[in-house]
Amino acid sequence: MGVLEKIQQIQEELARTQKNKATEYHIGLLKGKLARYRQQLLEPPPGSSSSSGTGFEVSKSGDARVALIGFPSVGKSSLLGKITSTKSEVAQYSFTTLTSVPGVLQYEGAEIQIVDLPGIIKGASEGKGRGRQVVATAKTADLILMVLDATKGADQRLILERELESVGIRLNKAKPNISFKLKQNGGIKFSSTNPPRYLNEKLCQAILRDYRIHNADILIRDDSCTVEDFIDVINENHLHYIGCIYAYNKVDAVSLEEVDRIAREPNTVVMSCEMNLGIQDLVEEIWYRLHMTRLYTKRRGVNPNFNDPMVVRQDSTIEDVCNSIHKDFKSQFKYALVWGSSAKHSPQKCGLGHKVHDQDVVSIVTK
Numbered sequence: 001m002g003v004l005e006k007i008q009q010i011q012e013e014l015a016r017t018q019k020n021k022a023t024e025y026h027i028g029l030l031k032g033k034l035a036r037y038r039q040q041l042l043e044p045p046p047g048s049s050s051s052s053g054t055g056f057e058v059s060k061s062g063d064a065r066v067a068l069i070g071f072p073s074v075g076k077s078s079l080l081g082k083i084t085s086t087k088s089e090v091a092q093y094s095f096t097t098l099t100s101v102p103g104v105l106q107y108e109g110a111e112i113q114i115v116d117l118p119g120i121i122k123g124a125s126e127g128k129g130r131g132r133q134v135v136a137t138a139k140t141a142d143l144i145l146m147v148l149d150a151t152k153g154a155d156q157r158l159i160l161e162r163e164l165e166s167v168g169i170r171l172n173k174a175k176p177n178i179s180f181k182l183k184q185n186g187g188i189k190f191s192s193t194n195p196p197r198y199l200n201e202k203l204c205q206a207i208l209r210d211y212r213i214h215n216a217d218i219l220i221r222d223d224s225c226t227v228e229d230f231i232d233v234i235n236e237n238h239l240h241y242i243g244c245i246y247a248y249n250k251v252d253a254v255s256l257e258e259v260d261r262i263a264r265e266p267n268t269v270v271m272s273c274e275m276n277l278g279i280q281d282l283v284e285e286i287w288y289r290l291h292m293t294r295l296y297t298k299r300r301g302v303n304p305n306f307n308d309p310m311v312v313r314q315d316s317t318i319e320d321v322c323n324s325i326h327k328d329f330k331s332q333f334k335y336a337l338v339w340g341s342s343a344k345h346s347p348q349k350c351g352l353g354h355k356v357h358d359q360d361v362v363s364i365v366t367k
């Protein structure tokens with residue numbers, strides 16, 4: 001039986017098994033198996049050199065990357081047209097966005113690349129290549145922007161969430177607080193800081209056996225961890241934890257009460273591309289969620305140019321700053337002078353390991 005059939009079989013079994021105390025163990029095991037098979041589906045077949053799938057890999061450029069996802073005709077092209085410098089054709093029919101065309105959003109001195117996640121439609125993750133393309137593109141994204149149609153039901157969002165979930169993408173979720181260390185021998189050691197409320201050791205042991213894991217140290221640090229969390233930890237190397245903004249478009253076509261209800265949901269922005277409403281709020285939310293750091297570089301004896309920041313990722317060090325100026329710059333580095341909230345005193349003389357903060361002024365002194 002092929003992997004796809006096995007997945008389907010488990011899904012059917014899960015659907016017909018009633019959830020209760022007596023079936024908890026069986027369901028947990030099935031979920032573990034399902035995650036294992038899905039992973040097999042996404043992994044390149046032995047002997048193949050590429051894991052990315054073809055056609056959709058766009059070169060990474062810019063300071064950050066946002067992956068756009070949504071059903072056909074929700075307004076992705078219209079949105080791209082409004083916020084980026086790439087023109088996209090808008091048509092009155094579905095599936096106009098056929099390829100992953102990057103657009104660039106310029107904001108606060110940063111270049112934010114916006115790409116399409118390969119068009120997701122219900123069940124796409126079950127087709128091998130498709131799932132891999134989604135993962136390959138999403139893997140490089142710093143944030144996912146899910147565009148939804150406010151005039152449609154909650155289904156569209158659930159389907160996309162499930163789709164991403166099944167290819168190993170976790171949205172707005174922290175890694176489960178479980179320490180999992182594989183060992184060469186010594187068997188399975190299971191411990192917890194507080195007794196887990198939703199996990200039992202017997203089930204975890206059975207899942208580990210199914211994964212052919214016989215030696216590991218496991219420490220559950222959070223008593224609210226579920227069996228799904230436990231399975232995620234075992235599969236951690238194949239998962240991507242990415243932030244997601246839900247952008248509901250076409251709010252011009254629904255009642256004010258409905259707009260108000262949607263807008264109160266977490267991680268959500270409401271907008272209308274047609275009426276030019278909420279677009280700026282969305283751009284600000286993207287910027288906020290990317291946690292970018294703006295730096296002003298300063299030459300000796302000259303004031304920094306506060307209109308032209310250099311943009312680096314959150315938690316960047318002086319070394320990262322040097323690398324983003326030029327790959328050989330680090331070898332010329334003597335020390336850096338830093339003014340701003342990361343400096344203990346202004347200016348602070350710093351080495352390569354110093355972490356910069358947003359809006360710091362940095363002067364790099366070379367040999």
Ligand SMILES: Nc1nc2c(ncn2[C@@H]2O[C@H](COP(=O)(O)OP(=O)(O)OP(=O)(O)O)[C@@H](O)[C@H]2O)c(=O)[nH]1
Nearest residue numbers: 072073074075076077078094095096097272273274
């Ligand atoms: N009422 C309303 N219609 C909109 C809005 N934004 C886009 N549309 C319409 O929705 C249709 C689809 O817009 P597109 O931007 O092509 O959507 P898309 O998601 O890129 O579609 P595909 O390329 O098929 O994936 C067009 O007819 C737009 O005029 C909006 O804010 N309000």
